[in-house]
Amino acid sequence: MPHPSEGARLNPAQRDAVEHGDGPLLVLAGAGSGKTRVITHRIARLVERGVPSGAIVALTFTNKAAGEMRERVGKMLGGAAAGSGRGATNTANALTVCTFHAFGLAVLTAEREALGGRFAIFDQGDQTSLVKQLLRDAGADRAYDAQAVLARISNAKNAFIEAADLVANEGDEYDEIAKIVMPKYQAALKQYRAFDFDDLVCEVARLWRDRVDVRTRWQARYLQVLVDEYQDTNRAQLEMLRLLAGPRKNVCAVGDDDQAIYGWRGADVKNILDFERHFPGARVVKLEQNYRSKQPILAVANAVIAKRADAKWRKVLYSDRIGGGPAEHVIAPLPEAEAAWVGREIRRLIRDENRSPSSIAVLYRSNGQSKAIEEALREQGAPYRVVGGMQFFERKEVKDVLAYLKLALNPHDEISLRRIINYPARGIGDVALEKLATHAYARGWTLWEAVTRVDALDDMPGPAREGCRTLERVVDDARRGVVSNKQRSSEVTRALVERVGLRAEIETHAPSVDVGAKRWASVESVLATLTRRDDREGPGTQGLAAFLQLLTLDLRSDTEDPGEAVTLSTLHGSKGLEFDVVFLIGCEEGYLPHSRTLDTRATDVKATDVHSADIEEERRLFYVGVTRARERLVLSRAKSRVVRGKPSPRTPSRFLLDIPVELLSEREITYEAPMSAREAADHAGAILAMLQGAKKP
Numbered sequence: 001m002p003h004p005s006e007g008a009r010l011n012p013a014q015r016d017a018v019e020h021g022d023g024p025l026l027v028l029a030g031a032g033s034g035k036t037r038v039i040t041h042r043i044a045r046l047v048e049r050g051v052p053s054g055a056i057v058a059l060t061f062t063n064k065a066a067g068e069m070r071e072r073v074g075k076m077l078g079g080a081a082a083g084s085g086r087g088a089t090n091t092a093n094a095l096t097v098c099t100f101h102a103f104g105l106a107v108l109t110a111e112r113e114a115l116g117g118r119f120a121i122f123d124q125g126d127q128t129s130l131v132k133q134l135l136r137d138a139g140a141d142r143a144y145d146a147q148a149v150l151a152r153i154s155n156a157k158n159a160f161i162e163a164a165d166l167v168a169n170e171g172d173e174y175d176e177i178a179k180i181v182m183p184k185y186q187a188a189l190k191q192y193r194a195f196d197f198d199d200l201v202c203e204v205a206r207l208w209r210d211r212v213d214v215r216t217r218w219q220a221r222y223l224q225v226l227v228d229e230y231q232d233t234n235r236a237q238l239e240m241l242r243l244l245a246g247p248r249k250n251v252c253a254v255g256d257d258d259q260a261i262y263g264w265r266g267a268d269v270k271n272i273l274d275f276e277r278h279f280p281g282a283r284v285v286k287l288e289q290n291y292r293s294k295q296p297i298l299a300v301a302n303a304v305i306a307k308r309a310d311a312k313w314r315k316v317l318y319s320d321r322i323g324g325g326p327a328e329h330v331i332a333p334l335p336e337a338e339a340a341w342v343g344r345e346i347r348r349l350i351r352d353e354n355r356s357p358s359s360i361a362v363l364y365r366s367n368g369q370s371k372a373i374e375e376a377l378r379e380q381g382a383p384y385r386v387v388g389g390m391q392f393f394e395r396k397e398v399k400d401v402l403a404y405l406k407l408a409l410n411p412h413d414e415i416s417l418r419r420i421i422n423y424p425a426r427g428i429g430d431v432a433l434e435k436l437a438t439h440a441y442a443r444g445w446t447l448w449e450a451v452t453r454v455d456a457l458d459d460m461p462g463p464a465r466e467g468c469r470t471l472e473r474v475v476d477d478a479r480r481g482v483v484s485n486k487q488r489s490s491e492v493t494r495a496l497v498e499r500v501g502l503r504a505e506i507e508t509h510a511p512s513v514d515v516g517a518k519r520w521a522s523v524e525s526v527l528a529t530l531t532r533r534d535d536r537e538g539p540g541t542q543g544l545a546a547f548l549q550l551l552t553l554d555l556r557s558d559t560e561d562p563g564e565a566v567t568l569s570t571l572h573g574s575k576g577l578e579f580d581v582v583f584l585i586g587c588e589e590g591y592l593p594h595s596r597t598l599d600t601r602a603t604d605v606k607a608t609d610v611h612s613a614d615i616e617e618e619r620r621l622f623y624v625g626v627t628r629a630r631e632r633l634v635l636s637r638a639k640s641r642v643v644r645g646k647p648s649p650r651t652p653s654r655f656l657l658d659i660p661v662e663l664l665s666e667r668e669i670t671y672e673a674p675m676s677a678r679e680a681a682d683h684a685g686a687i688l689a690m691l692q693g694a695k696k697p
Helices: 011-017 037-048 063-077 100-110 123-135 145-159 171-193 201-211 214-220 236-247 294-306 335-351 367-380 396-411 414-420 430-443 449-453 462-483 489-500 504-508 513-539 544-553 612-624 677-695
Strands: 025-029 056-060 098-099 223-229 249-254 283-287 328-331 360-364 384-386 566-569 579-584 629-638 640-643 646-649 664-668
Touching: 011 037, 011 283, 037 056, 037 063, 037 223, 056 063, 063 098, 098 100, 100 201, 100 236, 123 145, 123 171, 145 171, 145 236, 201 214, 201 236, 214 360, 223 236, 236 566, 294 328, 294 612, 294 629, 328 335, 335 360, 335 367, 335 579, 335 629, 335 664, 360 367, 360 646, 367 384, 367 462, 396 489, 396 504, 396 513, 396 544, 414 449, 414 513, 430 449, 430 462, 449 462, 449 579, 462 489, 462 677, 489 504, 504 513, 579 612
Parallel strands: 025 249, 025 283, 056 098, 056 223, 223 249, 328 629, 328 664, 360 566, 360 579, 384 566, 579 629
Antiparallel strands: 640 646
16 A cells, blocks of 8 residues: 555645654644645555554544545445445444444443443434423423423533533523433433434443443554544543543544634534543644645635634644735625625625536624525525525434334334324324223333234223224234344335335325425435445344434435535534635624623623623634635625614624725625516526536536
8 A cells, every 4th residue: 555645635734744653643634725635645644654543443423524524434445445434343343434423322322231232222212302391390381491401411421421410500590400300301311212313422421430441442453543534523432432432542633723613502612622631641743734725715714813812732734825906894784785795795606607506605703694695695696505494314204213123123212102103093092091001001011012902901992902003014014024034125115115105194294285395305205325334234133223313313314415405504614625715794793693602681782891702702703614615715794784674883893893904805885676576587597597508428
């Protein structure tokens, strides 16, 4: 195998990181500096030095990132050595490349005997339902939002805080109710023999902390640990890494403290800032050469991030991509004018400059800001997609299908059973279900055992008895079909879906024919996913349960293709993306930084009493938006907005004011009346014709 660090593929800083030997290494990878290249080349170099590929684990945050890394490593090491991406693989010579949660799931599955046997996984919907029930039991369901309570519980888990140790901030009612609910929530999970999403990391860390024998076994298995996007790790993930690395401390963390923007969901920027304290003797390598953006864009990014109050290391991005004009600062009289101008400019880029719509993005701080842009783009006939819609595997119809299949594989999965026990309706209503649960509890049965022994229960109504018998036959037939190792899981699932009448149920209760068709299309997508799995691995149950659990961890459908469309996204949603042209709108105090980071007692957006940690995260968020642009960057704002029915002047974002005037080309625009319907139709037709023409061979 050729030396991976030879040639022009690696710059000197990248080569230093790749060539590092044993011991902890922190790679501070600036935006667009080729961090994935460093990770993949370092893996190849470790293997060249004699580290077995099966003794290396690389952890990421998304399946997409894991897949890209696995593909690159596969080309360098060979497909077999690159592994399958299912967490801790059983193949001795296969590299493990996966998300933290997939890895945690694999560890928990391998150690299930130490955990008391088989377990189920609660998804977001299951968690919310449980918290709602606990709030109802406490008589507090009308006073508190279940999602907000669940967020407090999740934050506590991410911070590796036990339920008994949760401390409420004085005067914070949600903290107080979370302190009451969390122990009951954890007890319910234990009763259901289930873990939630956060437990896939927390429980691994606890297991390794409390069981020296288990910890030692995993430390012996993995000699080198690599982590992507290290700035996004939380305390529980840090504990997992520290325990896995053990006394060797062979951790290579690649991240960028300048792009730490997920504190609101538990990420702790201190993990990267304190890396040298957590892993003494660490070497730090900075990657500052940017391969994405032109230098005028990087000049803006450097100016903004240089003002960080909490920076430990200073990075100055530079690029060989010189040329291009300065970044633009567009000032509109009103937000309607700002949106209209963005729409017209995007139309001009597509029609006159022949730009691909997919090379253009409009970024904003809050979801509510997209509405005006969507209207402007529709008026201009420009195709667009909004990033951040409902996650594919959170759709009801998708979860219903997966619940049936999970139940067929594991009849003791009470969460899946409760989900579909009366869907489609089969006579087992809430009252009958409660009776089944009561009998099960009294006799020490599982709920499924109560279903299968319904004839032994005296107080069950006739329709419920028949419904239980029907469900038992359906599930047993599906189980036999899968366990036989002769039928493909996709065929078994399609037969099951047809037998319970799921399509008719969906189409009958959908608010419109179109909605019904879309919901059924989601079911077909699940069947297509199972078909691809069958094509890879053949019929049978081997790996199917793990595959289904991984599906619920996947945050997006890999089959969705954005096509030729302008991307509309929040700044948080844009992380990891890049575009030729970026419009960053709403660069005003109150939007960016967001009003939540300002003094809530202030009556306007000029507040100076701010939460400094939140403001620094907002600064990093602005920086992330700027560094998404490859060729052209437009920063826009409105001078006035209507607030509570009255015009209110807007103050430019403090981040704008941190940019030297010579780095920005400033222009003011005037308001233009919307186009007529005929003009809008003409524009839409012209763009559609152009896009169709571009697809012709």
